[in-house]
Amino acid sequence: MPWYSGDRGPTRLTGVIGDAVHDLQRVRRAWHWDSPRPHTWPERGVVVPTPASDLGWARQEPVRTIRYLIQHGLLLPFTEVMSHPKVEGREWVRELERPVIFAANHSSHADTSLILHALTDRARDRTVVAAAADYWFKRPMLGNLVSLFLNTFPFSRTGGAQGQLHSSSQLLKSGWNLVLFPEGSRSLDGRIQEFKPGVGHLANETGTPVVPVHIRGAHRIMPKGQKLPLPAPARVRIGKPMTPLVKEGSREFTARVEKAVRQLSEEPRQPELQGSWIERWRALKPRELTYGED
């Protein structure tokens, strides 16, 4: 076949390139690079929502070891320097035989560090912190960073939270302690707000004891709206673990927990909440080592 037949050689090559350019032009014209999405169209992601991440990576090795180093090298010394926290009732969380929910009042971002500071190494290593999904996890980078530091997981506080409660109960069932701030958001003036019933619901559903915690002084360290912490003394008072009574509803149990946290804020020691000396003495009994234990 002669070279000028049009089927081979430079002519064919020119044809192929021409076709490709044409295709590209068509696609470019069809793509709405910067035009707004028509408002009549449904919101993306609402119809088929992407499942929320529970940040499982943050509870696995080697992240746990990295977090241990970060906490012992930065977070805990910083907390100690800033507020020299006085901890009462550490005996109740020294030797936890089963997971618990720490229900604390919330007036500052410093609350989480103070609670983690008050826990023993063993308890801290097995503790996750419920962080507001709509606040901390709005920006994935920030959410992941906070998770690395504090072992947080996203916790929805906007209703329809069955899925979130489910993931929380899964964490409890798999042996993790959970730090919850049942008020939902930070108090503006340091006073304790009404508790939301989620904590009671979780405790009832999973049969997990709730440890009431009262934090005093965090409001002065970093009140709502302040960007940087200021040094101020703080006290963390940990009460005896509470379990729901038989046939006690979630709301009733939540009210009891709220009352306990409020009582812990009162000045003299609260023996009925913090335990008599005999109870605390027994709680502090050293574990008897058995063969095969670490």
Place this chain on the structure above:
Amino acid sequence: MLFHFGEGVRLEKLPLGSRIVYPPDPLEPIAHPERAIKRALGKPLEDDPLKSLLRRGMKLTIAFDDLSLPLPPMAAPDVRQLVMEEVIDMAAEAGVEDIHLIAALGLHRRMTADEVRHIVGDRIFTTFWPDRLYQHDGEDPDANVYIGKTAQGEEVTLHKRAAESDLVVYVNLTLVPMDGGHKSMATGLATYRGIRAHHNVKTLLGSRSYMNPPDSALHHSCIRQGQLIEDTVRVFHIETTVNNHAFPAIANFMQKRETDWTAQDQAMFLGMKQFTDLAPPAFKRNVFHAMRAPYGLTAVNAGQVDAVHDKTLEAVRKQISVSVEGQTDIVTLGVPYLGPYNVNAPMNPVLVVCMGIGYLFNFYRHKPVLRKGGVLILTHPCRYEFDAVQHPSYIDYYDEVLADTTDLVEIERKYEKRFAQDPWFVQLYRKSHAYHGAHPFYAHYWAAHGIDHAGDIIIVGGEREVVHRLGFKAATTLEDAFEMAEQTVGRHPSVTHLRMPPIMLCDVE
């Protein structure tokens, strides 16, 4: 020959024929202290088992000695912690709700929270501090009560909580024969009003020596006060004794005779000598005060005070008694960095006197190693150095009182009351960590018998001005000191070196 020299050591040559007295080797400690404690509480001496004395609804007070004992502080766990844990376990089992723990400080300084934690351990500290575990305050008018007078007219006061308790359990650690017995309650939980009855020049001059209670006027007075206390409140006494393993591995050479030093001991000595010669005093102090002694429990006895204390003294003597033949013209002593009143603080000049002439000189039975009128030679840097927090009244004592006179009788008459009642010293004693205003007087009085007995006292290596202020002679070297001593004891005197610490009790024939 090794001489302790404050926060340092010296190597000295003694004249040919000098006698050196070494402390005995440490006794083998009890292998299972917890079992021994349980046994002692279960089968007390001349008293009912502790368990049977505890009942629901009672008021129980546990009192314990402060950090002036043992020296150096014991490596954790302190034996008092082990005893108290056992007592508290029994109280918990019996359902005793009302329980208080009081550190029996007497007129000593308040301890820091960490110091209390070191004595009682984490478990007790976490459970009871600060509501039910606290320190005696001898100047709190609401926390102390006057009990009465002994037949000899000695006033007796007691901590109110102890006086109102159904049972007081006293947990003591007896390191030297002076401690323990009735003295524990009569001084540890008393006020200035009660303590001055025996902490005075007259009583201490009549105590030959106060390291041997039967010959000690101080102890006779304490016994009389203690008997009155026993009439007021039910006391269950627990006393523990430890061996004299006073130095950790790093300073193990101090525990041995120089002739027994291994190459490693020699290297350690040389290392420490160079370090202490070159390092600044504050740095050396931090290193020395961080040392913890690996004492081992040698006996634990519980029950009635006198019965228990007899057994305790027996155990202490078994550990520290050394037989010494006859007295001597010159006694040399190295004063170490630590005494009962300067834990975590420098040893100020008044405390050097207390330690060297008060305590170390008095470690004898029957008669002193030094003959009457002989020369006592001490080695200590004796600097003008005070801890303003712990020893504020010592500063004024040195600057004001000793500038006026060193006559102890005159000092007592003229100054003691004023210092004891000084509102600022009272405030510091109650709220800070200061020794009581009267404490420097007592520290000096301890030396009354030694000063009276010795013909001359020479301090080697001390700051000349300071030594003169204390009323003694200063020498640069030990050779100079011997030269000076010749004027008092003549040529060719007999010399004895008492190589303490570890402590020993010279049983002088």
